[in-house]
Amino acid sequence: MFRPRIIPVLLLQNNALVKSIKFKNHQYIGDPLNAVKIFNDLKADELVFLDIDASREKRCISPDFVKKLAEETNMPFSVGGGITNCNQIQQLIAAGAEKVILGEIASKNPDFIEEAVGNFGSSTIAVCMDVKNNFFGKQKMYYQNGQKSLDISPIDFAHLMEQKGAGEIILQSIEQDGTMEGYNLELVQLISQSVSVPVVALGGAGDISDLNEVYYKGGASAMGAGSLFIYQSKMRGVLINYPTKEEIKSNFTK
Amino acid sequence: MRELIGIIDYGMGNLNSVKRKINILGAEAIITNDISILKKTTKLVLPGVGNFKKAMDNLNSLGIIPILNQRANIDKIPILGICLGMQLMCNFSEEGNVDGLSWINGRVVRFKKEKGNNEKIPHMGWNTLEIEGESPLMKDITEENEMYFVHSYHVELQDEKIAINKTNYAYPFVSGFQKENLFGLQYHPEKSHDAGGIIFKNFLKL
Secondary structure: OOEOEEEEEEEEEOOEEEEEEOOEEEEEEEOHHHHHHHHHHOOOOOEEEEEOOOOOOOOOOOHHHHHHHHHHOOOOEEEEOOOOOHHHHHHHHHHOOOEEEEOHHHHHOOHHHHHHHHHHOHHHEEEEEEEEEOOOOOEEEEEOOOOEEOOOOHHHHHHHHHHHOOOEEEEEEOOOOOOOOOOOHHHHHHHHHHOOOOEEEEOOOOOHHHHHHHHHOOOOOEEEEOHHHHEOOOOOOEOOOOOOHHHHHHHOOO | OOOOEEEEOOOOOOOHHHHHHHHHOOOOEEEEOOHHHHHHOOEEEEOOOOOHHHHHHHHHHHOOHHHHHHHHHHOOOOEEEEOHHHHHOEEEEOOOOEEOOOOEEEEEEEOOOOOOOOOOOOEEEEEEOEEOOOOHHHOOOOOOOEEEEEEOEEEEEOOHHHEEEEEEEOEEEEEEEEEOOEEEEOOOHHHOHHHHHHHHHHHHHO
8 A cells, every 4th residue: 555755854054964944043953874873763764865055055965975874874865955967966866865856956947857857767856846925925936045036936836847857846835844833735735736746745744643634635745844853842852753653554544 | 606696787776775785684796787797696686767768778888788688588597677677677668668678578658647546656655565476585575564666657567477566556556577587676675674675685595
């Protein structure tokens, strides 16, 4: 029986693990390699690593560092941050990543998705969409860690990415990020209903019932979360955690 | 003879995770596209993620198809195709409309959109297996075990009797086959925690 993936999303800054609230106030969490070891023991489904400074600093997430992660990681993982060409993708996959996540380049040059998919297959190419309301209450797409906005609407962008062959869309709500107050259900519904590729919901998960809700009501194919798997509770004491097999089974059997 | 597992390097996908899994089990593995090494290996793994046509192009330009054919069909050493590797063992793929290695009579087709099925493509995530027949590769694997899948295309066998696994996503499809020394798995045992480890252990014992 198919079961949706539950994906810890780990943010990297100078190769250290950090966690943000609404893309700001980054708190140092620890060594990502230690976190990986714990997620191995907890049998996490999949991991995502995002180098959140790479794009702004006009560099790509380090393949050497990805190789170190791969040596420790027992499950599939994807990486993102500043990727702009196929050569980098080749290096990251060779280093051991299963998939790459394209952000800014997807916004600026959607045709690149097509090129990447032609070279690596659509199941290797994921696109991350960062969404928040602008001053006029209209949902807009952002890039470079939420600093710069795009003119295209989230729904049109999702369609465009599907058309270019992206294999997965990671849909992140900037306003929910780190709040642990639940996903932006409407946004997830809107996008997952309108594309035929898997949508990973991200931003806002505070407990397992949020994961359940965004899967059954939101139509997400997979549930990503940072704070939920990094903090012990909403008090935000660091404790790497993950639902048990039993919790997953009782929440996600159709 | 000392076991040496060759992991075929044709520039597609993540080969280190396969090597690591084999090394953890105490066997020696080498990532290679060197014909003289491919001749010496006792078993081969054909991994791979990506585009079928590009994969065939790469295998062709490396000039290793003749040696692979020899190892598969004449020497008959155990060969494990994983994901795209499984698909490449077949006659033909809709992905690029190109011929494969043709070791297995079968076609690779895109997941069909049928009435009433609105499953997302790619099939990406954890799913279980129905186990058919008695393949040594499936020893100690149960229908409770979850495996990691990520693919948009799947194999349709001419002779369904060689299927060792089926998986249900939108509809039941062949997720594993065995024809004598040739094994193909649509899922990634190298990414499937302990259950995947059991499959490699079984492969090493062949």
